[in-house]
Amino acid sequence: EAGVAQSPRYKIIEKRQSVAFWCNPISGHATLYWYQQILGQGPKLLIQFQNNGVVDDSQLPKDRFSAERLKGVDSTLKIQPAKLEDSAVYLCASSLEVGLGAFFGQGTRLTVV
Amino acid sequence: DAKTTQPPSMDCAEGRAANLPCNHSTISGNEYVYWYRQIHSQGPQYIIHGLKNNETNEMASLIITEDRKSSTLILPHATLRDTAVYYCIVRVAVRGSTLGRLYFGRGTQLTVWP
Numbered sequence: 001e002a003g004v005a006q007s008p009r010y011k012i013i014e015k016r017q018s019v020a021f022w023c024n025p026i027s028g029h030a031t032l033y034w035y036q037q038i039l040g041q042g043p044k045l046l047i048q049f050q051n052n053g054v055v056d057d058s059q060l061p062k063d064r065f066s067a068e069r070l071k072g073v074d075s076t077l078k079i080q081p082a083k084l085e086d087s088a089v090y091l092c093a094s095s096l097e098v099g100l101g102a103f104f105g106q107g108t109r110l111t112v113v
Numbered sequence: 114d115a116k117t118t119q120p121p122s123m124d125c126a127e128g129r130a131a132n133l134p135c136n137h138s139t140i141s142g143n144e145y146v147y148w149y150r151q152i153h154s155q156g157p158q159y160i161i162h163g164l165k166n167n168e169t170n171e172m173a174s175l176i177i178t179e180d181r182k183s184s185t186l187i188l189p190h191a192t193l194r195d196t197a198v199y200y201c202i203v204r205v206a207v208r209g210s211t212l213g214r215l216y217f218g219r220g221t222q223l224t225v226w227p
Contacts, residue, residue: 004156035217042200042217043157056214091156101147102215104156 002026004105006092012111018080021108025073025094031055033102034067034077035091043091049075082112117201117218124224131188133221135201138182144204146177147215148186150197150223157200157217160186191225198222 005024013019025032030051035043046065048056052072060067064083069075079086089109095102118136125131137146147162161168161175163184168175174187188195200220 040219042219044217045214048214059214093156101159101162103159107156 004092004094004103006090006105006108008108009106010109010111012113013082015084015112016081018078019082019110020079021077021090021092021110023075023077023092023105025075025092026103029094029096029103030072031095031097031102032069032075033091033093033095034075035093035104037089037091037107039088046077079110082110084112086110087112116216117203119199119201119218119221121219122222122224124226125188125191127193127225127227128190131191131195131223131225133186133188133199133201133223134183135185136183137201137203140181140203142181146175146181146184147202148173148175149200149202149217150195151200151220152194152197160199191223193225193227196223196225 004026007022011019032049034046036046037043046060047067049069052069065079067075067077077090087110089107091104091107093102093104145162145164148160149157150160151157160172161170163175163177165177175184177184198220200217202215202217204215
């Protein structure tokens with residue numbers, strides 16, 4: 001079975017620029033997560049979707065971050081404008097349903113300079 | 114919030130059992146305990162989860178104490194490829210959501226040496 005696909009793998013941008021990340025979850029997985037992992041820390045949930053509805057976005061900095069999952073499958077996470085402290089690995093994960101183990105993608109490593 | 118406490122680092126000889134402890138003393142009765150691991154530069158990998166009973170799969174065993182305040186992940190025969198950060202995770206309550214959120218702490222860096 002194909003895993004969670006993310007792109008790009010790496011991205012370097014200047015502060016105040018915009019960036020978007022893409023995630024294709026495992027086929028049939030209703031729940032999709034975006035996590036931010038800063039170096040040396042555990043992943044922090046940014047947003048959780050159940051199909052195409054948002055379940056939890058309480059830790060998403062909504063003044064600059066946005067995410068969508070229009071058809072309940074693929075998802076994009078956008079940062080506009082980026083700040084230096086946004087440098088991190090952005091991980092996408094999916095699970096068949098809430099309560100089951102989630103499968104993570106390789107992540108996108110973002111460097112803001 | 115139900116959160117977890119893990120030692121920051123442990124080491125283990127190759128071929129021996131690795132026992133990784135986790136305290137989750139504020140866990141509520143219907144919350145699962147999940148274990149993930151993260152090998153350098155990769156996304157976290159799901160290992161196992163449990164509620165009350167001990168669980169075993171092809172990767173590991175999970176022992177949960179009767180009072181559910183702590184658990185131990187056991188890798189029965191550790192290999193060099195098991196060197197990773199291991200996260201013990203519980204779901205924390207989120208206002209306005211019935212689903213809660215998986216909370217990752219800093220985990221335990223397990224180093225398996227030859």
